[in-house]
Amino acid sequence: MATRTQATTRRGKGGWASIHFFANPARFLRVARAVYPWAAGAAAALIVAGLVLGLYVAPPDYQQGDAYRIIFVHVPAAWMSLFVYVVIALCSIASLVWRHPLADLVAKSSAPVGAAFTLITLLSGSLWGQPMWGTWWVWDARLTSMLVLLFLYLGYIALHAAFDDPARGARVAAILALVGVVNVPIVKFSVDWWNTLHQPATISKIDSPSIDSSMVAPLLLMAAGFMAYYLTVLILRVRAEIASRRIRNLRLAQVSR
Amino acid sequence: MVGVFFRLVRRELVLALRGGIGSLMAVVFFVIAVTLFPLGIGPELALLSRIAPGAVWVAALLAALLSLDRLFVADHEDGSLEQLMLGALPPELVVLAKTLAHWLTTGLPLAAAAPVLAILLNMSADGLVILIVSLLLGTPILSLIGAVGAALTVGLRRGGALIALLVLPLYVPVLIFGVGAVEGAVLDTGVRTNLTILAGGLVAALALGPLAAAAALRMTTE
Numbered sequence: 262m263a264t265r266t267q268a269t270t271r272r273g274k275g276g277w278a279s280i281h282f283f284a285n286p287a288r289f290l291r292v293a294r295a296v297y298p299w300a301a302g303a304a305a306a307l308i309v310a311g312l313v314l315g316l317y318v319a320p321p322d323y324q325q326g327d328a329y330r331i332i333f334v335h336v337p338a339a340w341m342s343l344f345v346y347v348v349i350a351l352c353s354i355a356s357l358v359w360r361h362p363l364a365d366l367v368a369k370s371s372a373p374v375g376a377a378f379t380l381i382t383l384l385s386g387s388l389w390g391q392p393m394w395g396t397w398w399v400w401d402a403r404l405t406s407m408l409v410l411l412f413l414y415l416g417y418i419a420l421h422a423a424f425d426d427p428a429r430g431a432r433v434a435a436i437l438a439l440v441g442v443v444n445v446p447i448v449k450f451s452v453d454w455w456n457t458l459h460q461p462a463t464i465s466k467i468d469s470p471s472i473d474s475s476m477v478a479p480l481l482l483m484a485a486g487f488m489a490y491y492l493t494v495l496i497l498r499v500r501a502e503i504a505s506r507r508i509r510n511l512r513l514a515q516v517s518r
Numbered sequence: 519m520v521g522v523f524f525r526l527v528r529r530e531l532v533l534a535l536r537g538g539i540g541s542l543m544a545v546v547f548f549v550i551a552v553t554l555f556p557l558g559i560g561p562e563l564a565l566l567s568r569i570a571p572g573a574v575w576v577a578a579l580l581a582a583l584l585s586l587d588r589l590f591v592a593d594h595e596d597g598s599l600e601q602l603m604l605g606a607l608p609p610e611l612v613v614l615a616k617t618l619a620h621w622l623t624t625g626l627p628l629a630a631a632a633p634v635l636a637i638l639l640n641m642s643a644d645g646l647v648i649l650i651v652s653l654l655l656g657t658p659i660l661s662l663i664g665a666v667g668a669a670l671t672v673g674l675r676r677g678g679a680l681i682a683l684l685v686l687p688l689y690v691p692v693l694i695f696g697v698g699a700v701e702g703a704v705l706d707t708g709v710r711t712n713l714t715i716l717a718g719g720l721v722a723a724l725a726l727g728p729l730a731a732a733a734a735l736r737m738t739t740e
Contacts, residue, residue: 451691
């Protein structure tokens with residue numbers, strides 16, 4: 262009971278812990294402006310460091326030679342593609358439950374970034390597959406569920422774009438995001454199932470031994486760099502979105518006068 | 519409330535039946551789509567019997583998709599959807615009634631037509647019963663997920679194509695387990711797991727689908 266009153270008073274003051282702190286776009290813009298150079302700088306520094314360590318310092322793999330280095334882009338992109346979808350789902354809950362205006366903006370602005378990460382995952386995996394598997398594409402379980410994830414992203418973006426009123430589009434798309442997030446594990450499970458049913462015969466899959474620490478460091482650096490990059494682009498996109506909604510409101514006000 | 523529910527189902531069925539050939543469009547599409555497979559792939563019987571479970575299921579899935587864009591749109595255009603939303607029945611049950619009617623006019627005929635088409639594709643007779651059972655379990659899930667897609671796009675000008683984009687990725691598990699059950703029967707590797715998962719999916723879709731679709735309708739019709 263005591264904790265509950267505490268939480269209520271904290272929310273009442275609109276402290277940092279409250280999700281309503283950023284409901285005010287002006288307040289968000291102030292914080293975003295302060296964070297933006299740090300996020301952009303961190304993204305650039307971490308990605309450069311990760312690339313240097315990954316492409317020059319880390320030794321070539323004893324089986325795959327230099328081709329394995331694609332994982333320094335591929336794996337962080339795959340992590341981010343799932344992470345961004347989770348962000349969209351959480352923002353959708355905030356949008357539906359509290360009608361949180363910033364959550365709408367973050368969800369909408371995240372979607373193209375997440376779709377891009379998914380596409381990068383698929384393309385880099387395909388580039389790696391050509392020398393390793395001898396083919397650009399196999400109907401591997403992970404590839405297939407990534408492809409479905411890309412379709413979910415595209416549907417979400419298309420639904421958002423189909424509404425003239427951005428506020429209504431945001432709430433409708435939020436429902437789709439939540440339906441999708443219930444479905445993503447089911448799709449993953451079903452595709453794994455399907456793949457074991459149709460075990461491809463001719464693929465010379467290389468078994469993955471435990472990874473060396475000289476390869477872990479660039480991987481983690483790249484992952485952190487991708488995260489910072491996402492934050493940077495997110496801030497830019499949300500700022501653009503706020504600006505475009507202001508323009509829209511000004512135009513509407515002008516017309517109605 | 520039960521009475522109102524079934525009166526709504528009856529209304530939908532009467533509307534569908536009075537639509538004449540339009541109500542059978544899904545089955546007609548299903549038949550034509552399945553005939554395209556031999557034309558595209560070639561008449562070799564061994565190959566056809568290999569692809570038969572998948573081809574029939576994919577065609578059924580697309581046929582179920584075909585009529586979804588009319589699920590709420592007609593009622594939205596003439597204003598009766600708003601009346602239904604305001605009426606005695608909670609929107610969740612309105613969705614359930616309309617989905618039930620949709621399934622009775624698409625999923626059920628599809629399941630009935632499927633064995634004939636499977637024989638056309640030279641599928642072994644062991645799979646026929648399981649094909650019907652898997653479609654009876656799977657097509658209601660397609661209707662329920664489809665209702666969510668239809669509710670999300672109800673007020674939109676280009677809703678039809680959008681529904682396909684929203685709904686098809688969500689159909690992936692139904693397709694996999696449906697085909698898995700039929701192939702299990704044909705190859706005699708067991709059907710029970712696939713059918714049990716499909717049945718579980720149906721229960722989950724029954725519980726969650728109308729909730730999501732009703733929430734979407736509240737927003738798109740407000």
